[in-house]
Amino acid sequence: MVSRIGREIELSPVELGSRLGKKVEINMASGSPDPATIPVKEIEKAYQEVLAAKGSSSLFYPGAGGQQELIDEISRYLPEIGIRSKDPVVVTSGAQHGIELLSKYLLDNDPIIVENPTFVETFSAMKLRSSVVLPVNIDSKGISVDELDKLTRITRPEVVYVIPNCHNPGGVNLSDERRKRIAEIAEERGFYVIEDDPYRPIAGCTPSPIKDYDKAGRVIHVSSFSKILAPGLRIGFIIANKEIAEKVSLLEQLDFSTSTINQYIVSYLLKTGLVTSRSKNLHLHYATKMKVLIDSLTDAGLTDFNEPTCGFFLLLDLKRDAFRVLEEANKKGLVFVPAKGFFLRGGETKARFSITMPNEEQIKRGVEILKNVIKDVYA
């Protein structure tokens, strides 16, 4: 009998956007990092060096939980991106895989709370194992902690899922004060916080993670090398209390999906200092492009958005059906992601624009197309 997950899985709007994006001139749908930032030469050298030094042992089966060498390098790297937690690190095949493993472990048809809007792909892994999903709104400072406080007085979620930095799709950062409060409420009410933080390495200056305020083992930090190095390596990690870390490691026996050699590649690039130096600089590249998008939208009179603090995404209220606008924009060579799928409540008129694939000129042209579509179709 097909399982519930099997019955309910759907093509995500992000995946749909990514398929459309491959066919158009201006792709503002992609969640991939800017191709120009991917350190292809350094990665090529890393494969050479690792294969020369380790030979066939870099191509064996991965151990469940990750290669010790990579775990050690990650532990050394964490303070450099402002993470002080001393909880164990488990290597995963990217952040998405980490959240899939955590959902598989923690959720048994339990209630969960997510941000409204939230990242739809990671959310799916949780939703398909939940009885009820309760949304809490975000504003320019991230998830509303007052709403979360009220809601967790009257409900008992197993997991609260939060994206604290460069929110996808919201663009905003969670304030320092709210991070602290979330950890406190989690401890008091006994739920787990999944802190999904793949953007931290490219976020520039940003508050300490929620995990740093975690006194009761209630916060699980999920991260990735996808934005700071390359998504195609599929290497990420989680930081969790000992029990969860051990169980998630064991669960990796079920899929054994994390490439051994790619673990050594990331380990090598951490050791050479490449990841650290990129963590110091890469945010400027994205900030420059984001400024072009913000300025272009402002010039075009499209101003219904929270200004993104960092990252790849800006969430714009088009004030009209976003799928309809996409349909017209697509004809003129622009693709973005209608944001309805990211929302549990509302969102029909919102759209996620990414700055990663287009260059500055294309961002300007994309906004021009958007402006004209809105003018022509809704004059």
Added chain:
Amino acid sequence: MVSRIGREIELSPVELGSRLGKKVEINMASGSPDPATIPVKEIEKAYQEVLAAKGSSSLFYPGAGGQQELIDEISRYLPEIGIRSKDPVVVTSGAQHGIELLSKYLLDNDPIIVENPTFVETFSAMKLRSSVVLPVNIDSKGISVDELDKLTRITRPEVVYVIPNCHNPGGVNLSDERRKRIAEIAEERGFYVIEDDPYRPIAGCTPSPIKDYDKAGRVIHVSSFSKILAPGLRIGFIIANKEIAEKVSLLEQLDFSTSTINQYIVSYLLKTGLVTSRSKNLHLHYATKMKVLIDSLTDAGLTDFNEPTCGFFLLLDLKRDAFRVLEEANKKGLVFVPAKGFFLRGGETKARFSITMPNEEQIKRGVEILKNVIKDVYA
């Protein structure tokens, strides 16, 4: 609330063996291919060529279901290893990941049937989602089809899990006639057969897969490049009817774990003909080593085993508690895997010996240690 999978997952005996194996001189526990066979140079060249030709696009997010280029290359390769099925191919992070995805999709606390013994790691992914697990014995011709026939007259399994070639841990091949019968019974009784066939590329001459007899879309073929190239790439695939292939592709959105660049590496190595030429020759290497093991055991008077047809493993009946024998052997520098964990019924005195890590001299020495342990401890 921790899920059933979270509560019931355990350290597998294979993983345990692999951890022990790292510390001893003669490792006959490992399921990894012989390190000497891993084409390190060719893989290194492949990384160079792919990165030079494709640049950052080889390092983007993987699409759910696999890169089209790799799917096309696999489809061209299939007839070369005797697979004629025209059903769709879905790329996975190795066979283990394929079986995890299939279990996630197909099983909703349903009865399943597995071979006794069966491969414990893939089995876990199914067991943790099943209500009842029914064992069917294997003999020198693989799973007993008469037993399967009888059992499926009175039970309704959702899945029957079969390892047709170079059985792990049994060493045997399923006979041609039984393959045909299994596909017929599956069609008649309406269950799915998961045909786990990662050894086919190194099996030499072997009968057509069960999948080739599948007229009703009831057989799912699971395969891997782990044995023919390298396990550390984590690339495998499944062949299934259109509906299952589509759903499993969608389920990959939940973990997105399959490295993009490694997909291109395998695609490149298929294109250059390396995989094909290895498929023609590599079985001889293992056959030679297996003969050393068989001869040494026979000389030592340890003859309670079915002679393996191909692959890595020989299942020996030690006629005494295998954990106890392992304990003593370990002290003398030999590790193997006690096979109890592979059995649903019996197996306490059986042990799985692998020929991949030790060289011929070490195989002989390993058998010598085994013989002495048995003599000393049980004199």
